[in-house]
Amino acid sequence: MDRIPILRMGKFLLVTIQIDLYDRLATNLETDLVYMVNKTGARGVLIDISALSIVDSFMGRILGNIGSMARIMDAETVVVGMQPAVAITLVELGLELKGVHTALNVEKGMELLQKKINGLDDEEDEIAANEDSTD
Amino acid sequence: MKQDISKLLQKKKKSILEDWMHLQLADAGLREDLMSNDELREQSAELLDSLLKGINDKTINDFNSDEFAPVYEILSGISISRARQGFSPRETGIFVFSLKDALLKTIVTELSNDQGALLETIVSVNKLLDNLGIVTFETFIKGREEVILRQTDEIAEISTPVIQVWDGILALPIIGTLDSARTQVVMENLLQHIVETGSTIAILDISGVPAVDSLVAQHIIKTVAATRLMGAECIISGIRPEIAQTVVHLGIDLSNIVTKASLASALKHAFAMLRLDVKRIQKEKEK
Numbered sequence: 001m002d003r004i005p006i007l008r009m010g011k012f013l014l015v016t017i018q019i020d021l022y023d024r025l026a027t028n029l030e031t032d033l034v035y036m037v038n039k040t041g042a043r044g045v046l047i048d049i050s051a052l053s054i055v056d057s058f059m060g061r062i063l064g065n066i067g068s069m070a071r072i073m074d075a076e077t078v079v080v081g082m083q084p085a086v087a088i089t090l091v092e093l094g095l096e097l098k099g100v101h102t103a104l105n106v107e108k109g110m111e112l113l114q115k116k117i118n119g120l121d122d123e124e125d126e127i128a129a130n131e132d133s134t135d
Numbered sequence: 136m137k138q139d140i141s142k143l144l145q146k147k148k149k150s151i152l153e154d155w156m157h158l159q160l161a162d163a164g165l166r167e168d169l170m171s172n173d174e175l176r177e178q179s180a181e182l183l184d185s186l187l188k189g190i191n192d193k194t195i196n197d198f199n200s201d202e203f204a205p206v207y208e209i210l211s212g213i214s215i216s217r218a219r220q221g222f223s224p225r226e227t228g229i230f231v232f233s234l235k236d237a238l239l240k241t242i243v244t245e246l247s248n249d250q251g252a253l254l255e256t257i258v259s260v261n262k263l264l265d266n267l268g269i270v271t272f273e274t275f276i277k278g279r280e281e282v283i284l285r286q287t288d289e290i291a292e293i294s295t296p297v298i299q300v301w302d303g304i305l306a307l308p309i310i311g312t313l314d315s316a317r318t319q320v321v322m323e324n325l326l327q328h329i330v331e332t333g334s335t336i337a338i339l340d341i342s343g344v345p346a347v348d349s350l351v352a353q354h355i356i357k358t359v360a361a362t363r364l365m366g367a368e369c370i371i372s373g374i375r376p377e378i379a380q381t382v383v384h385l386g387i388d389l390s391n392i393v394t395k396a397s398l399a400s401a402l403k404h405a406f407a408m409l410r411l412d413v414k415r416i417q418k419e420k421e422k
Contacts, residue, residue, distance in 0.1 A: 084323060087364040088361055091364065
């Protein structure tokens with residue numbers, strides 16, 4: 001059975017979708033990704049859909065689901081490289097992918113993830129520091 | 136006697152053409168600047184020729200007959216080309232209706248000794264030429280409408296330019312009403328440019344949009360959502376007081392979209408998002 005490879009890059013997981021997704025493949029990806037986030041303790045998921053030219057409402061929902069699932073497992077999701085036609089289709093379908101960050105390309109997506117994670121870490125550090133000082 | 140009409144007209148063709156040309160040239164509204172006399176004569180001769188070919192006893196009272204198909208075709212061609220050249224409806228009308236005068240003049244002189252036949256022929260010719268007049272105006276207006284349609288397309292095409300105002304910042308001034316078709320063009324244009332230039336911020340300036348109703352707002356919100364999906368931020372600028380009033384009165388929620396009053400302040404916001412700073416250069420002396 002076909003599977004979409006999930007690559008680990010430090011704290012992040014990288015998924016590049018290079019073939020047209022059919023429903024089964026998409027649900028598999030969703031499951032695999034959640035397991036991988038759990039196993040590796042990844043802080044960010046980057047999904048590159050620049051090769052994806054056709055989306056339907058199901059695909060849109062899967063992307064949204066992945067975002068929400070990763071979020072409750074403390075990982076941010078960034079979808080990068082969306083084609084204009086795909087963006088228009090998703091908007092017309094009323095799917096705005098709330099809870100998923102977007103970026104123009106992989107490079108900018110990585111930057112965004114880095115910033116999100118660092119920002120969160122800083123906050124945690126600050127909280128920790130505050131706790132230390134009060135002790 | 137009656138069956139002679141077509142032959143009679145055929146025989147008198149030359150003098151009818153002369154009369155017709157004379158009437159056309161005598162008109163004060165003749166546009167020599169748009170069409171030369173030779174060209175006019177050529178057109179007139181062609182039309183008259185096909186008309187006289189089509190006329191006979193049977194067809195004279197039946198303008199839908201196939202005999203007249205070439206006449207209508209020629210007339211439509213002339214009429215449409217005149218509409219494009221910028222002739223006024225009056226000038227185009229005179230072209231056809233002066234033919235009626237010329238034809239009737241000939242018929243009156245030729246049939247003056249048979250009142251019954253004269254009357255009958257005049258009524259028929261009148262009807263026929265009135266019909267030709269209707270065809271002329273129909274096609275004339277069609278020609279004009281084609282011109283208008285083409286211009287509308289051109290305006291829609293021209294009026295959605297995407298400007299790169301800075302490295303990574305695009306501006307899109309929208310001028311004119313936003314309808315569904317236009318939003319589609321605007322959206323596609325903008326998204327395409329975002330991909331091409333790799334811009335992360337798009338400024339949508341709506342100061343040229345005359346009115347914003349809920350539909351237009353819906354279109355704007357859609358465009359913003361699509362740019363967000365692409366991974367770019369969208370700022371809306373040029374919110375005039377009237378627009379702000381209508382948006383609030385209609386209960387449209389723009390709170391999760393960055394909105395600015397002017398393009399300048401939108402650009403400032405964009406610079407801040409990219410962590411750019413615009414500074415005035417200090418003079419040497421002051422240092």
